[in-house]
Amino acid sequence: MPLLSRATRWCLACAALLAVSFLVPVALAAPSHAQSGDRRYAAFVQDAGTGEVLFAADADALRYPASLTKMMTLYLAFEALRRGKVTEGTRIRVSRHAASRPPSKLWLRAGSTITVGDAMMALVTKSAxxxxxxxxEHLGGSEAGFARMMTRKARALGMSRTTFRNASGLPDRKQVTTARDIATLSRRLIRDFPERYAYFSASGFDWRGQYIGNHNRLLAAYDGADGIKTGYIDASGFNLAASAVRDGRRLVAVMFGGATGAARDAHVMALLDRGFDQVAPPQGGTMMASRGGLRFVGTAQAAAIAPALRPMPRPVPRAEAPRAAARPAPHQARKARAAGRWAVQVGAYADRGPARAAAQRVAARGGAVELRRVRVRSGWLWRARVTGLSQGEARQACRAARGPCMAVAPGR
Structure with a gap:
């Protein structure tokens, strides 16, 4: 999808919002009317760190989640992994019921098996x-039993208006949610499973010799985007839950009711642009580094501090003096040092061997493998990273990675 300017994105967002404002009443949009197409729109933007609401339009109106449902399926799968009930290598038997689900799908055969890891990648990318x-079925005994688990978990997370009826998001009149509830689920996935969130950044994965790309085009089209999930059924329109990070601030945006996938993507990018503008530093100052991190400094204070930060002018060498190798200016040196301090995280694994193998696949394009044993709620995991990359190299590595991958800025 081609990149759009910020002004173009916001104009599209305003036009879409203006259009639905004539169609969507203030009253709660009942799901029984969602098929008509005039009550499908809803949107919500939130600062993932502070919880501040930056934009809301029918955020508590009932909507059909479509494949955003799979976010909860993955939440419960991540919980099962953490508790040791399954591993990524656990093989799941495919029932006749599962094999009969309509597309999008992997075309699994009844009686065949698939690993938990491949199933999760198929949910994130192909939305199978x-x-x-x-x-x-593997986690809940039956899909209906698993749906009840999903609904109970939704209530526990504070998703008070959400009810799940299946694991996929296929049409069911009683499976409903809200934009606010999906934003809550997005934030909890990011917060509760930082070692697993990289799944949502995967550009694609290999399945039986075929490369399957991610449906989420924002990963490549929007600067800072690193997840989460797309969705579509006729009754919902084109849905998207998205997350992006800029200057250390993470925003979550949710939209329901896009007329096309491209229109949905442009609208969500415009909403994120607007959100980042709202959380930018106040006018009349700047952000400066301190021992405690970034802090806002007023204009007068910045003017007093700035001279101390400017490099001293270098003397011009005499014409007859031997020309020494030119040293980069301090700001150039800092930029060069920062350029190689980006990393990509390719997952967290119970065993060192798979962690190293995953990192080595990505490091084949450049960078150094870094393995670190990290403590999580369930015990210890091996975190696999590739370090020594520039920002562009890190993002390119994740786009090319055929598995979970997340670009990591210096200091994160």
Whole structure:
């Protein structure tokens, strides 16, 4: 998808919002009317760190989640991994029911098996309904039983208006949610499973010799985007939950009811642009580094501090003097040092061997493998990273990675 200017994105967002403002009443949009197409729109933007609401339009109106449902399926799968009930290598048997789910799907055969890791990748990228049903049956005994688990978890997370009826998001009149609830789920996935969130950044994965790309085009089209999930059924329109990080601030944006995938993507990018403008430093000052991190400094204070930060002018060498190798200016040196301090995280693994193998696949394009044992709620995991990259190299590495991958800025 081609990049759009910020002004173009916001104009598209305003036009879409203006259009639905004539169609969407202030009253709660009942799901029984969602099929008509005039009550499908809803949007919500939130600062993931502070919880501040930056934009809301029908944020508590009931909507059909479509494949955003798979975010909860993955939440419960991540919980099962953390508790040791399954591993990424656990093989799941595909039932006749799971194999019969309509596309999008992997075309799994009844009686075949798929690993938990491949099933999760299929949910994130291809949004495979057969893999979702198989995973739900394995974790819940049946898809209906798993849906009840999903709804109970939604209530526990504060998603008070959400009810799940299946693991995939396939049409069901009683499966409903809200933009606010999906934003809550997005934030909890990011906060509760930092070692697993990289799944949502995967550009694609290999499945039986075929490369399957991610449906989420914002990963490549929007600077700072690193997840989360797309969705579509006729009754919902094109949905998207998205997360992006800029200057250390993470925003979550949720939209329901896009007329097309491209229109949905442009609208969400415009909403994120507007959100980042709202959380930018106040006018009349700047952000400066301190021992405690970044802090806002007023204009007068910045003017007093700035001279001390400017490099001294270098003397001009005499014409007859031997020309020494030119040293980069201090700001250039700092930029050069920072350029090689980016990293990519390719996952967290129970065993050192798979962690190293995953990092080595990405490091084949450049960078150094870094393995670190980290403590999580369930015990210890091996965190696999590739370090020594520039920002562009890190993002390119994740786009090319065929598995979970997340670009990590210096100091994060």
């Amino acid at each position: 309904n057969d893999a979702a049903a198989a995973l739900g």
